[in-house]
Amino acid sequence: MSNQETVLTLPSGFTFDYTNLYGEGRVAQADVTAITDRLQSAHKAIEHMRATGEVRGHLSKDGVPEKVLFSQLPYVQDGNLNSPESISRLKEFGESLRNKVDAVITFGIGGSYLGNKVLFDVHCGEFWNSKGSEARQGYPKLFFSGNNIDPRRTVELIEQIKYEASSKLNGNSTRPYQVMLVVISKSGSTLDTMSTFMVAYDTLKQAAPTIEVQVVAVTDPIEGAQETLLHKLAAEESWPIFSVPDGVGGRFSVFSEVGLVTAACIGFDIDAFLAGARSMDEACKTEDIWHNPALLNAALKYLAAENYGRDIEVFMPYADYLKSVAEWYIQLLAESLGKRNDRTGREVYYGRTPIVAVGTTDMHAQTQQHQDGKHDKVVQFVQIASWYTDPVIPDAFPTAPKLSEIAALQLSQALNAAYEANAAALISDNRFNATFILPILGAFHLGELLYLLALSVAYEGELANVDAFDQPGVEAYKRLLGPKLKTLKSNN
Numbered sequence: 001m002s003n004q005e006t007v008l009t010l011p012s013g014f015t016f017d018y019t020n021l022y023g024e025g026r027v028a029q030a031d032v033t034a035i036t037d038r039l040q041s042a043h044k045a046i047e048h049m050r051a052t053g054e055v056r057g058h059l060s061k062d063g064v065p066e067k068v069l070f071s072q073l074p075y076v077q078d079g080n081l082n083s084p085e086s087i088s089r090l091k092e093f094g095e096s097l098r099n100k101v102d103a104v105i106t107f108g109i110g111g112s113y114l115g116n117k118v119l120f121d122v123h124c125g126e127f128w129n130s131k132g133s134e135a136r137q138g139y140p141k142l143f144f145s146g147n148n149i150d151p152r153r154t155v156e157l158i159e160q161i162k163y164e165a166s167s168k169l170n171g172n173s174t175r176p177y178q179v180m181l182v183v184i185s186k187s188g189s190t191l192d193t194m195s196t197f198m199v200a201y202d203t204l205k206q207a208a209p210t211i212e213v214q215v216v217a218v219t220d221p222i223e224g225a226q227e228t229l230l231h232k233l234a235a236e237e238s239w240p241i242f243s244v245p246d247g248v249g250g251r252f253s254v255f256s257e258v259g260l261v262t263a264a265c266i267g268f269d270i271d272a273f274l275a276g277a278r279s280m281d282e283a284c285k286t287e288d289i290w291h292n293p294a295l296l297n298a299a300l301k302y303l304a305a306e307n308y309g310r311d312i313e314v315f316m317p318y319a320d321y322l323k324s325v326a327e328w329y330i331q332l333l334a335e336s337l338g339k340r341n342d343r344t345g346r347e348v349y350y351g352r353t354p355i356v357a358v359g360t361t362d363m364h365a366q367t368q369q370h371q372d373g374k375h376d377k378v379v380q381f382v383q384i385a386s387w388y389t390d391p392v393i394p395d396a397f398p399t400a401p402k403l404s405e406i407a408a409l410q411l412s413q414a415l416n417a418a419y420e421a422n423a424a425a426l427i428s429d430n431r432f433n434a435t436f437i438l439p440i441l442g443a444f445h446l447g448e449l450l451y452l453l454a455l456s457v458a459y460e461g462e463l464a465n466v467d468a469f470d471q472p473g474v475e476a477y478k479r480l481l482g483p484k485l486k487t488l489k490s491n492n
């Protein structure tokens, strides 16, 4: 098989290069041919999911049939979860913060955090909060909390906000420092999120009049007997509410108001992001596996695990600001596919253990294991084809020949050479790897990438016959944790 046939490039330029995953000694043509019928059934099942929201065998936490609606999110239409009206409301919300709100703290964990962090990293980078308001185009600083119950960081974040509110950093402003707490929880009562939120809310409220606190809630909008605690609280306190819609699990919610609220707070291009997701969804409507990136990715990873024992997936972008995509993917892969039972109830212990890595960073840390450890991994690279800024390495020390050797190269050339060398070294010992290539690092291609991965696990759930949309395993510790907290409180 020639190289050309193992690279799938979409009209947008988004590319899936699976040269080092498919062919002689790798996942073979015969492996794919052997599951032709199952690929077709998987495709039909996903078409059915798109059209109706129904996924065979999927039950909610309460054991009742539940729709799966994430594939509707890229389509902004009246009557859809994302409608022209809801998107306008988000944009107006974002605009209303400009030059008015100094800092936003979003509280959330799992699906209520990971996607938001991706949008923040890609749009804002590392230094957003150190920039002046003008460089942020009037959008607020943005901090994350609730992603752990860490006492030290929680206190340090609050101290930082108080420090920022001091007149020195507040541009000697006479008005109070405006802080917006965005509390995100689908279930509305997650310990990590709510405990840190309550600490911050209470402490920052006490800093009045130097600090003024507003709260926005993002939660399941359902009312009545099943209303979430956060929804009830928001209604009582008159906090604005955005929705984590029914049928959209946390790990798929970056395309819903969960991710889009954060996007609005920082001026991230919501339209381009959803357009990218939409464009990927369109590309994945063909049943021809060789032209459908999500089906192809799912099939190759499934076969690599089942037929070749490659049941660890190292997700390794060559870009600092995509590390959070790897972290987001951890939850997506682990909660969707890590299943004890298949849909018939048979014990299968399915799934691939996800690992976060970053190139080139982890070439100096993990690569030893990838190259010489067990043959049990697929390394999934992500590469950026073209960078907005790309300095040339200067010949700063001409008397040092070793350094002069790399002078005149652009940083991206050095980065790409390192990636290519890593991929080639791995495959030279039959260590499976594949690469997603984004033409540039921006909202559209990010939407393509995240949506591809989300749809891919939906396909793989079908191939492995597991429910990709539940997470019963996380209930085990929760059943122990609740009583533990009660005992602690009664002993205090």
Ligand SMILES: O=P(O)(O)OC[C@H]1O[C@H](O)[C@H](O)[C@@H](O)[C@@H]1O
Pocket: 109, 110, 111, 112, 184, 185, 186, 187, 188, 189, 190, 193, 250, 251, 335, 471, 474
């Ligand atoms: O959004 P929340 O209801 O607060 O849930 C946050 C997270 O909680 C649990 O850990 C679930 O396993 C995750 O799927 C979820 O994303």
